[in-house]
Amino acid sequence: MDEIVRAALKKWPNVPDCRGWLALDARGDWYMRDEACQRAGAFPHPKGSPVRHDKLREFINRNYEADAQGAWFFQNGPQRVYVELEAAPLVLRLLDDGGLEDHTGTPLSAQSCWLDEEGWLYVQTERGLGLVHSQDMGRAADRIEAGDWDPRPVTRAELPGRFGFVRKP
Numbered sequence: 001m002d003e004i005v006r007a008a009l010k011k012w013p014n015v016p017d018c019r020g021w022l023a024l025d026a027r028g029d030w031y032m033r034d035e036a037c038q039r040a041g042a043f044p045h046p047k048g049s050p051v052r053h054d055k056l057r058e059f060i061n062r063n064y065e066a067d068a069q070g071a072w073f074f075q076n077g078p079q080r081v082y083v084e085l086e087a088a089p090l091v092l093r094l095l096d097d098g099g100l101e102d103h104t105g106t107p108l109s110a111q112s113c114w115l116d117e118e119g120w121l122y123v124q125t126e127r128g129l130g131l132v133h134s135q136d137m138g139r140a141a142d143r144i145e146a147g148d149w150d151p152r153p154v155t156r157a158e159l160p161g162r163f164g165f166v167r168k169p
Contacts, residue, residue: 001063005075012078019169022060022074023048023084026120026131028091028103030060033084043084043168061104066128070160071169082169087156089165090130092123094139102130113144114159115151122159123149129163 023031023043033048040046051057063075064083072089074081090102100108100123108125115121121132121140132140143149160167 001065001075002059005063005077008077009075015078015080017073018076018079018081020082020084022081024072024086024089024091024103026087026091027133028093030057044086064104066165069166070164071166073169084169085165085167087120087131088122088129088159088163090125090128092125092130092132092136094132094136094143100125102127103133110149113149113151114154116154116156116159118156120156121151122154124163128165129159 020038021033023033025031025044025047030051031043031048032051033043037046037048051060060074064072065075066072066089067080072083072085074083090104090108092108093101093103095101100110102108102125106127108127108130110123110125112124113121114124114129121137123130123132140149144151154162159165
């Protein structure tokens with residue numbers, strides 16, 4: 001968490017939480033969902049406005065974490081902005097050197113691997129559950145064929161309970 005965020009939390013400890021205004025899709029992209037977007041339907045349809053500003057995305061990424069109940073949020077100064085998730089709290093990229101990192105750029109290691117009924121591949125990491133980015137499924141298939149990963153079956157509906165996260169806080 002950024003030091004400026006820690007200072008804001010100390011200065012204003014009782015700012016109300018924000019819900020429904022920020023979402024993370026299955027490709028690791030952030031979306032702002034204003035009131036009109038929220039009235040038009042539940043995430044991910046419509047998704048909302050993509051967060052395109054590089055510095056804002058970096059700030060969100062640095063201050064993204066989970067509370068004790070498994071609801072993920074972005075700590076925006078003194079305000080906790082809860083995040084709606086399309087799939088999982090993390091979106092994982094498989095790197096050329098065999099490494100793994102999440103959509104925030106945090107290096108991670110695989111602990112277990114899961115495949116849902118739609119063919120979406122998830123990996124449990126030390127930071128939480130992540131969906132393998134669609135562009136990295138070829139690399140993931142190579143790891144499975146090499147015996148590095150052994151995906152077990154799971155239903156999409158059971159993921160939040162089994163892995164302790166909340167899709168819509």
